[in-house]
Amino acid sequence: MKLNPTLRSLLVAGTCWLGVIGTAGAWTLEEAAKPYAGTTVDVVFLLRPGYEAAEAMLPEFEEKTGIKINIIKHPYENALGEQVRDFVANGDLDIALIDLVWIGNFAENDWLLPISEFTSNPELADPDLDIDDFFPLVLNAFGGWNGEVYGLPFDNYSGLLFYNECMLKDAGFDGPPGTWSELKDTYGPALTKDGKYAFALQSKRNETQSADSFARVLWPFGGSFLDDDFKSNLMSAESQAGLKFRQDLMQYMPEGIVAYDHAEAVNALAQGDVAMLTEWSAFYSTLKSPDTSKVADCLKIAPEPSGPAGRKPALGGFSLAVAAQADEKERAASWLFIQWVTSKANALEYLERGGVPARQSVYEQDGVAEKYDFVPALVESWQDGVPEFRPRFAEWPEITEIVQEWGSKIMLGEVSTEEGAEELGKRMEAVLEEAGYYSGEKPLAQ
């Protein structure tokens, strides 16, 4: 879904106007935060490097503003449930941490405030906010819903191909595969031997199965979850080609790949047990650090391989938005924090500490691309991703459970790709019908 152009122009104009005012009135975070000193802001953080990076930066913000940021840590799998329960119960959370696929759900339930509430307030809006500096695809996908911007991108990922250059060279390859077919047909047999495997596709039965495994083979082969009428597209020749490809590729993956989550897959590459892995850019610091990776010196990064329909890399990550349930002071304090932690000025430090900012300007700085191997591939991926890589509508939490169940059954060979896709499609359409997409009650937006 694209941002409403009028809204975008207003946002840009507003930001520029604020820039002019700011120059004259010298907007500072300290001054803006004065009325909110002593306010505590509650936010959910994940157990990932990008969140540790933000946490390490926090003392500076708290010192400047007197605002206390109370971090509640959850593993990814619990983050949605914890937040939904908190919002339903009108709880304490002041900031929503929004995955790509939660934004429709959160926005439709009126749990979020649009950022225009704050960007239109010169006392709260940083003149250097520069909304256009965010990668448009990322801002659109993670922060926008139905023509409104709710969240600012925070610790965003693109799927990348991490590979062990040493293993590839030993097998006679000069570089990584450019296409999925090449990966399977050429690299697969050559690299799968002596207890080592060519590739790992993390496929545990949770969001990993839906996002990192199932969707990853749909899009590059031209498939998708839904067609234009919101009917299942999983029985199309393209979707089936992708799913069958995954089945064929499994012979070059470690045993029990259906039980691999991110941690196991990253560990397999880090220990030198697999040669290639498609994984979120967020795991770069884990794989590159000699403390956590045996192959740090051999690690190289490339964009995900292409399929017949193009590259279509996985798109993941989050945005931070002010929760509607927060009181006036908490709302303002939350916005100041979100604006600060995602700011252009802090992007480099955030990157250096292990986060992945979605600011274009930081990747244009001298030396950044050379220092961080993943940058060129990441920037390339964010030019042409698929925002609806996983549909972002409110029904995704129900649909992802269906994908996880039947996607796993397909991988395990309990059902064929056709049987699995048919059943999955039937159940997916039942959810969408109940939601009112087919009766016209809801617009076909994903």
Next chain:
Amino acid sequence: MPVNASSGTIRRSTILAFLGPSVVTLLVIGIGPLLYAVWTSLHYFNLTKLKKVKFIGMENYASVLTDSVFWEALGRTFLLLVISLPIQLAIGLGIALLLHQPGVGFLKTLTRLSLVLPMATTYAVVGLLGQVMFNLKYGVVNQLIGFVGFDPVNWIGDPTNAFIAITFWDIWQWTPFVALVLLAGLTTVPSEIEEAAKLETKRWFTVLRYVQLPFLIPALTAVLILRTADTLKLFDMVFTMTRGGPGSSTELISLMIQRVGFRSFDQGLASAQAIILLIITIILSQLYIRLLYKEV
């Protein structure tokens, strides 16, 4: 204690004063949520669609009863029950009989204490331990079977092996409980009868069958009811160990209910599943009581 002087009976107000707090507490923390679950089960009630909550009668129950995934999960749960419970009973009874033997007091005390450890370990921690110990590459279980010449087994990543692993883990954690309850049951056997029986026959099984077992019936019934209820609601250990996977191979009924209620957020459907599970548990408990107590 205020007693009615004429009849010698305890006054109604005294009874109410003693029982009242317990009954109120039970109503608030037990019956109240149960009634709320019944109410929820009769509604379309999705946490992320609270604007759409509506009364739908028995629709949720119809959906549950016609959903093959529900029956598969229930079947899996009963399979775990019928495999693990007899093994727990057999090993537990063996341990109880050994500890019931006279002599070696210090060793018996040590064994009794060590039997408490698996039970005292939090379910979720047991599951996390299992996840590490059954790891294909680095797990201690594969290291051990490697010492006796077996190839590493893909415990968590293979559907059948994952089910075997959670069954083994459940047996490990709960056999001590069975042993301790049966040991307590054995202490109710009058020692003179036991000694007399042992003078009559040298066959331990005869003593067990005709002397000890009748005294063990109440303990056995308690074990059967508690372990059946525990297995039907077994969640934490499996959730942390396999999360119901791979595929659906270890998705027990409680994991399914949690998935529907807290990951798909369909509280109405999940409540209907939970109510059906409750009814099944009550029926089984009644069956145990009628069948076993009949023999006493």
